[in-house]
Amino acid sequence: MIEMPPPLVLSAPEPRTLDLIFTPQALTVLQTRYRIVEAGPESVAGLADNTLGEVRYIIGQPPLSAETLARMPQLRCILNVESNLINNMPYDILFSRGIHVVTTGQVFAEPVAELGLAMALNIARGIVDADIDFREGRELWGGEGNAQARLLSGADVGIIGFGDLGKALNRVLSGFRTNTRVFDPWMPPSILLDHGVTPSSLDDVLTRSDFIFVVASVTSENQHFLDADAFSKMRPGAAFILLSRANVVDFGALMAAVERGHIVAASDVFPDEPLPLDHPVRRLKGFLRSAHRAGALDSAFKKMGDMVLEDMDLMDRDLPPMRCKRAERETVSRMRSRPVTVN
Incomplete structure (x- = not known):
């Protein structure tokens, strides 16, 4: 009986590294169970046909053309360890071939939610x-020292977006007994109700909230949708806390609303990262700044490796991936987040 070699994994997780996302013990498991070929994202297409022909899994989301995919007949899953689903491959071909595209982005939900609470x-x-x-x-x-102080407990809270991060944020807020409204046009009202929040229009969230948390992904439909008109609808003195991606906001309009004293704000994300030293937001009173560090905990990165190993084990046994979040054919091509460049 011919013994088959271990499955082949193409490792292209830039800017992540295997050492970042796997504990030493988990990395040993990966290297024991699989053969690993490492490649930079731009060099995948240049790999030999016999190498690409054996690839079962890709760790990372390097650019893939239809031609490159045609050379990968054994491919079962692309395991995105960045968190953003990038529009850099033909998803229609992937789905037609039954190739899974999954993301480990949910590892960031809890740490980002905790920083949002701190803000x-x-x-x-x-x-x-x-x-x-x-x-x-x-x-x-x-x-x-408390002339401007207020309580979060019992406050009217709005959440824009209710994916993994929105759900995690709702959990950390639960002890504060907030009256929470959620706007998410991709989420059925019954799911929101099951989580103890009130399904609401965007106008209701904007006009009836003391604290607004923005945790929506950037899509082809919502870039800069939170604009000057949106900020003008907010309660005077309300807090606007941006945790997902800066491109959902008209950042100039946000700064203007803070500068004139209508609202206060906090953000972990910015239109340019790193931010230029002369950017006016650095000196803006009433604006709390964090350098896109909310989710970047080593403990979160290491959970990625565990998730990857669990799902590859399932697929090795001809079962579907369950630990990572699977991309949906109806929405994945509408995502517009930029790739991360700093871990």
Whole structure:
């Protein structure tokens, strides 16, 4: 009986690395169960036919043409370890061939949600500004330091988008007994109700919220849809917290709304990253800034490797992937997020 060689995995996870997304123990399992061929994203098409012909799994989402896919008859799954589903391959061909496209992006949901909660609490209680004042000897004690303070508990909260991140955010907010409204045109109202939130229009979320969290993915339909008109509808003094991608927002209009004192804001994402040193948002009072670091915890990265191994094990046994989130044929080509460049 001829012993078959281990399945072949094409590793092209840039900007991630295998050491980043696998613990040493998990990496040993990967290297024991599979043969690994490493390639830069742009060099996949240049691999030999006999190599591409044996690839069962791709870790990463390198650009793939129809011609390159035709040379990969054994391919079963593309395991995206970036988090963004990128419009860089012919999804119609992948789906017609029954090739799965999955993402490990849900590992970021909990850490991003926790940072979003921290931002909301900071805005509500002025924690960072109070610390800076204390360091510089101009602190205000007791009630004098709470002139602008408010409670998150019992507040009217709006969430725009209710995927993995929206659900995680709703969980971390649950202890604060918030009155939470959600706008997500891709989500059936019954699912929102099952999560204890109120299905709402975008106008209702904007006009009836003390805190608004934006966790929507960028699609072909919603780029810059939160514009000057949207910010003008918000309650005076409301907090706008951007956690997903900057391209869902007209960033200039957001800064203008903060500058005139209509709202306050916080963001973990920006139109350009890294942000130019002379960008006006760096000096904008009433704007809390974080350098796209909300999800980038080592513990989150390492969960990616565990998810990849579990799903490849399932597929090795002719079962569908269940740990990662599968791309849907109806929506994947509508995603418009830019590839990440920094882990």
